[in-house]
Amino acid sequence: MNARKTNSRKIIFITMIIIFLGAAVPLLQAGGNLLIKNAHILTITKGELKGDVLIQNGLIKQIGENLTAPSGTRVIEANGRYLIPGIIDTHTHIALSGTNEGTDAITPEVNMADVINPDDTSIFTALTGGVTMVHTMHGSANPIGGRNVVLKLKWGKPSEELIVKEAYPTLKFALGENVKQSNRPLLPGRPQRYPATRMGANAIIRRELLRAREYMAQWERYQKLSRAKNPPANLLPPRKDLRLEVLADLLRGKLLARCHAYVATEMIEFLNLAKEFNFKIGAFEHAWEAYKITDELLAAGVGISVFIDSWAYKMEAAEGIAYNAAYCTRRGLLVSINSDSGERIRRLFNEAGKAVKYGLTPDEALKLITINAARQLGVDKYVGSIEVGKQADLALFSEHPMSAYTRCDMTIIEGEVYFDRDEIIKEREAAAVKKGGN
Amino acid sequence: MRFPNKKLKFKPCRLVLLLALAAVFVFFLKLRARADVKPAYAFVNCQVVMAPGQIIEKGKIIVRDGLIEAVGPVEKIPVPPDAEIIEASGLTAYPGLISAHTNLFLEVKEQPQPQRPEDYYRSFLQPSEPQEFPDLLVLKELKPKLKTVQAYHKAGITTVVVAPNRGIFQGQSVVLNLNGENLNPMVIKQPWALHLNFTTERGHYPSSLMGTVAFIRQKFYDTQYYAQHWKKYLFSPAGLKRPEYDPFLEALVPFVMDKKPVVFQCNNQEDIKRALKIIKEFNLNGILTGANEAWRVIEAIKQSGIPLMVSLDFKAPATSLYAQQGEVARKKAENELYPANAAVLQKENVNFALTSFGLTDSSFLKNLQLAIKRGLSPETALRALTVEPAKILGLDKQLGTIEKGKMANLIFTRGPLFEDKTKVIKVMVDGLLFNYEEKSQ
Numbered sequence: 001m002n003a004r005k006t007n008s009r010k011i012i013f014i015t016m017i018i019i020f021l022g023a024a025v026p027l028l029q030a031g032g033n034l035l036i037k038n039a040h041i042l043t044i045t046k047g048e049l050k051g052d053v054l055i056q057n058g059l060i061k062q063i064g065e066n067l068t069a070p071s072g073t074r075v076i077e078a079n080g081r082y083l084i085p086g087i088i089d090t091h092t093h094i095a096l097s098g099t100n101e102g103t104d105a106i107t108p109e110v111n112m113a114d115v116i117n118p119d120d121t122s123i124f125t126a127l128t129g130g131v132t133m134v135h136t137m138h139g140s141a142n143p144i145g146g147r148n149v150v151l152k153l154k155w156g157k158p159s160e161e162l163i164v165k166e167a168y169p170t171l172k173f174a175l176g177e178n179v180k181q182s183n184r185p186l187l188p189g190r191p192q193r194y195p196a197t198r199m200g201a202n203a204i205i206r207r208e209l210l211r212a213r214e215y216m217a218q219w220e221r222y223q224k225l226s227r228a229k230n231p232p233a234n235l236l237p238p239r240k241d242l243r244l245e246v247l248a249d250l251l252r253g254k255l256l257a258r259c260h261a262y263v264a265t266e267m268i269e270f271l272n273l274a275k276e277f278n279f280k281i282g283a284f285e286h287a288w289e290a291y292k293i294t295d296e297l298l299a300a301g302v303g304i305s306v307f308i309d310s311w312a313y314k315m316e317a318a319e320g321i322a323y324n325a326a327y328c329t330r331r332g333l334l335v336s337i338n339s340d341s342g343e344r345i346r347r348l349f350n351e352a353g354k355a356v357k358y359g360l361t362p363d364e365a366l367k368l369i370t371i372n373a374a375r376q377l378g379v380d381k382y383v384g385s386i387e388v389g390k391q392a393d394l395a396l397f398s399e400h401p402m403s404a405y406t407r408c409d410m411t412i413i414e415g416e417v418y419f420d421r422d423e424i425i426k427e428r429e430a431a432a433v434k435k436g437g438n
Numbered sequence: 439m440r441f442p443n444k445k446l447k448f449k450p451c452r453l454v455l456l457l458a459l460a461a462v463f464v465f466f467l468k469l470r471a472r473a474d475v476k477p478a479y480a481f482v483n484c485q486v487v488m489a490p491g492q493i494i495e496k497g498k499i500i501v502r503d504g505l506i507e508a509v510g511p512v513e514k515i516p517v518p519p520d521a522e523i524i525e526a527s528g529l530t531a532y533p534g535l536i537s538a539h540t541n542l543f544l545e546v547k548e549q550p551q552p553q554r555p556e557d558y559y560r561s562f563l564q565p566s567e568p569q570e571f572p573d574l575l576v577l578k579e580l581k582p583k584l585k586t587v588q589a590y591h592k593a594g595i596t597t598v599v600v601a602p603n604r605g606i607f608q609g610q611s612v613v614l615n616l617n618g619e620n621l622n623p624m625v626i627k628q629p630w631a632l633h634l635n636f637t638t639e640r641g642h643y644p645s646s647l648m649g650t651v652a653f654i655r656q657k658f659y660d661t662q663y664y665a666q667h668w669k670k671y672l673f674s675p676a677g678l679k680r681p682e683y684d685p686f687l688e689a690l691v692p693f694v695m696d697k698k699p700v701v702f703q704c705n706n707q708e709d710i711k712r713a714l715k716i717i718k719e720f721n722l723n724g725i726l727t728g729a730n731e732a733w734r735v736i737e738a739i740k741q742s743g744i745p746l747m748v749s750l751d752f753k754a755p756a757t758s759l760y761a762q763q764g765e766v767a768r769k770k771a772e773n774e775l776y777p778a779n780a781a782v783l784q785k786e787n788v789n790f791a792l793t794s795f796g797l798t799d800s801s802f803l804k805n806l807q808l809a810i811k812r813g814l815s816p817e818t819a820l821r822a823l824t825v826e827p828a829k830i831l832g833l834d835k836q837l838g839t840i841e842k843g844k845m846a847n848l849i850f851t852r853g854p855l856f857e858d859k860t861k862v863i864k865v866m867v868d869g870l871l872f873n874y875e876e877k878s879q
Contacts, residue, residue, distance in 0.1 A: 107643075
């Protein structure tokens, strides 16, 4: 009996080891190996230094001078160019087949992870500007939009490999002009959608959250009854409602709210809602008037994801100021700069660079698109700075990335080169010669 | 005008006579146009491809009463005394081809397209009627035409699935034998499957792709709930409120609960993944169709083991990289990459059926030839148009090969099937013979 038992234990042990090894192998092969020599390294969190970065299996193995790599490792000569962590865009809509489910005002059941399009050429456009990660979101048409998704821009890889599972799951909210559709012409025969005012937007969100609470209570009642000794014969579970499931997850703290808002009053109202229903806010998006309410935002521990200087493009942006990002940073808020565009995304470093004009140091400005963004997305353990053990998401710039004369030469994700300017130029020249030859 | 009364007197009589004559004439015309019907046929001296790879060089096929009575080498099979002998030397007999996804005979009922710019704007903003038809039986919308049947015969196709083509929940398809233009005798399986498409509503929820995914999932969850509720209501003691009848969910019950087939139209590689996810979530008897980007998601398809029906339509989807890179890149992909879809599947040992979905009879043949040029073996092509679709349709005991007891669905060609100059000379469907030999031959 005993021998048999130990035997079966041995078998279980061995199979477990095999399973473990089987699982470990793809993990080990996940990333690339690289040695980047003689770079001006802006680590973001640990100052700057001149030297090399060794990458193994997609992770940063070593940072220092005169590093050597195992034979066969590709060596990239940086020649004193600037190496920074890959840029992170905290608010964009690229790589998706669809932006808004604009028919209903409340659509948390939709999930942007369902409609990733890895073929969207905006991914490549973003890579040319050193962007390695994006928070790609539902649009701002609805008070409660859909769930967003964080992607690494692994151009050419299948969609499921782009998703960053470690990032916070987030749900898009929106307030103000887009939600109340004040910029949409009224047509005869087409009813205006509720809400049409800012108080309406607040009220409809509140109503839905109350419904979600009631939904949670219904399920609790059902589970209690079904677990009882003699459950009622006619006991039926409540109807599964995908819309309310997601809102229930928000109330359970499993999702963070990311709220599109422009003016101070609507942000304060939303903070109050979060307090009343005890849900977490990841950040306010655009937040043009955040500079007016920094105390309240600090107290709530809510950051902002903003444009740098494109204010007054609509009524509710009239009181936006270009000092918003710099001032809020100085006040201690967690600030990131976003593109909200498939084009601006390739020059997000220029956008952050403008913050230098408005009072930040180049180091502080660079944080707006690297470590700050990573913290807002909940991935600062893995990316956002150049540190040993972090994922090797890097961008190589010809000049200091906050300089107006800089240009991104190379973009690396997990030790694999996804954009190499020299190579692309060579390819294009070869294609041009071939075309000319015909 | 002079003898109005006289004229009136005689007219009804003449009219009846004329009508009767016309009716007889039309009746004969119809008979002529339909097909020859004899008690039994014996096709002799033809090469017989019983199934892909199973060839009899000089064979004989006996057909009786719509079924194959015998098949074998010419010397081994006796000809029954009542059979009409058809000398078929120089011809090759194949099992009739099956296209398991078409919109044949379907009158397209599209919403009126906006003409002026302001109409266009309005059409997007103003709600129209929702386009959802889960309970639609496509059979009821069909008006078969002999001309179309004959055109498909010439492409070698004898059996089709006609699927509905509007909305997300499109309705329920039917399997037809192309044996004439009288609908009821054509039906093999009714309904066959529920068809879904990852499209959107216009001016209604869901108006976006992510909305569509959520909409489909919610409807499937609702169906589970609805069926559970009704079951409990009908079979448990009193004291339960009667659930409200819902025609939408009622139509879905056989597919969600009783696992009748659900066909997902996959317009690009991501649609395939979306479909696989939903099939898994609801444990559906799922089938993928369209899927002209299957070559890009081979691993996902392999792992799922979900049956695959691949259209020979090589149009690059708008979401694809190739369609975003300009006309030259798109045309190159549509000539090289997309036609190699089937060849890649063959290389990866994935079973698949080929369909003419999105194509006409002539473009189907042209594209099939291009797919073969890009590496698909004619043998796999034949399998993908006979044995595989028969299996997917659950009709592999009745269709797909030339075997004793199966439906007499045969095509006779001069030259190897799928080659450019090869012509289909005779077609037999359900034992009805159609001759397409040109008069000069």
